[in-house]
Amino acid sequence: METTKKVFWVNGSPSGNASNSRKLASSFLEGYCEACDAAVTEFVCADHNIAPCTGCRFCWRNSEGRCAQEDDMDQFIASYLSADVLVWSFPVYMYSVPAITKSVMERLLPCLFAQLEVIDEQKTVHKKRWIRKAREVYVLATAGFFNTASNIESVEKLFSLLYPEGITMICCPEGDLLTNSFLRFYVESYLSNVRSAGKELASQGSIIEATGQRLLRPILPLEKYLLFTNLQGIYRLKDESNEAWERRKLQSFMRCLSLTYRPELLSVDRAVLAFDITDKNYQCQLVLSKAGAEFLEDENPQYDLLVRAPCSFFTSVRIKSIEQKADLDWLIQMANRCAFRKRPKQLNF
Ligand SMILES: Cc1cc2nc3c(=O)[nH]c(=O)nc-3n(C[C@H](O)[C@H](O)[C@H](O)COP(=O)(O)O)c2cc1C
Secondary structure, eight states, X not given: OOOOEEEEEEEOOTTGGXXXXXXXXXXXXXXXXXXXXXEEEXXXXXXXXXXXXXXXXXXXXXXXXXXXXXXXXXXHHHHHHHOSEEEEEEXXXXXXXXXXXXXXXXXXXXXXXEEEEEETTTEEEEEESSOOOOOEEEEXXXXXXXXXXXXSHHHHHHHHHHOTTOOEEEEETTGGXXXXXXXXHHHHHHHHHHHHHXXXXXXXXXXOHHHHHHHHSOSSOHHHHHHHHHHHTOOOOTTOOHHHHHHHHHHXXXXXXXXXXOGGXXXXXXXXXXXXXXXXXXXXXXXXXXTEEEEEOOSSOOOSEEEEEOHHHHOOOOGGGOOOOSOXXXXXXXXXXXXXXTOOEEEEO
16 A cells, blocks of 8 residues: 655745745645655745754764754754655755755754764765655755856755765756746746656656756746846946836836747737836837837837736836736737737726
8 A cells, every 4th residue: 555655845945935946846746746645744944943053063972962952953853854755945045055954954963973984985974873764855946047057066966965875956047937927828837847857756756858858948048038137137226216216117027028928929910019107107018029029118109009007007016026917918919909900909907
């Protein structure tokens, strides 16, 4: 009879529940749990009190391996040792793991004795006080650079040293796109491959080659990724007026929106989707064609569809967490219909 696998998931992102790496790991585990009977326990490091190791070595000087610090690490160690499957998720920080993830790793010291033993010729390791049950270890990381090469090597190395019996690692280098509602369509296709990977690992112990190849495909191509990331990274200039800053945020938002356009939604050769942000006195247009979306700021444009709405209709315009409320795909399909019928239309919200 198949027994339920205990999965212990260490969410090591300082952003905790709202993190990109959590999104990656939860898709992976969705797939994993589809293929086998598993019970997942998530440990959100950011929600716990776990200090770094102080190096006092108290745990090595008492027979129970007790740590001198009294915090949530006891709870962690108990779940860590008894799990059948370990999942680590975290963002890449400075080519490594974030400090809170590293703290948890350091605090696993009580699992070892001070004594060393020799394995593989000259290699020494600490003798184990407690043996971890899990033989399956999955590492799910997100990063911000477009590339994994010259970026995540030290993370890979770190985990392969911690788990010499082997790990499976999935890294999404365009991690910041995962939680961006603008890019639902693109992200969903990537995450469905992550789910497949989880399912394949649970059912057959490895990721099939085709899935592995698909996971290497970028969510957005480099050029678009750079534009998107850099537009989201704008900041208020010294001495910039409120009005100018608001305008730049709107421009950035609308340009980001134009980058999410998918030409396959258009059946006509050209359609103009115009926006009038009523409470900000701001007008702009997306000229849609098979080649892409051109962004314009014309005050009296020819349009197929004009959307007049307050800023809140589109976004909270908090530049750190741009959140799309309007459904661009729906507006594009509407503009397409208006262009096809040659009947311009105005929508007021
Ligand atoms: C302090 C800091 C350091 C970072 N260092 C790197 C880095 O070395 N390489 C990289 O690709 N991304 C780096 N990033 C970007 C994060 O890895 C990326 O935003 C990630 O998706 C965040 O994931 P999270 O939401 O799960 O925390 C860094 C971000 C921060 C805040």
